[in-house]
Amino acid sequence: MISQMLTLYNWNNGVIMIxxxxxxxxxxxxxxxxxxxxxxxxxxxxxxDDTTTNL
Structure with missing residues (x-):
């Protein structure tokens, strides 16, 4: 039961960065x-360009 409640990785930081x-x-x-x-x-x-060449 405890192993099911234990989060191995938090995806929130990755989602925010993406x-x-x-x-x-x-x-x-x-x-x-x-x-x-x-x-x-x-x-x-x-x-x-035309005006600069006429000078």
Whole structure:
């Protein structure tokens, strides 16, 4: 009876660490998508290059 009540391992710490790791991964993917969406388009970069060569 005592051996059934004895916990050999506590899974709570592992579950919490996996949840934190998942949140960090989702946050990093969101930041990456944000950078990709807010980047300059090809037309904008060509206009900037044209103006610098005319100087």
């Amino acid at each position: 949840a934190i790791f998942g949140l960090v991964c989702i946050t990093l993917v969101g930041i990456l998508i944000n950078f990709m969406m807010s980047g300059k388009s090809k037309d904008d970069s060509q206009e900037i």
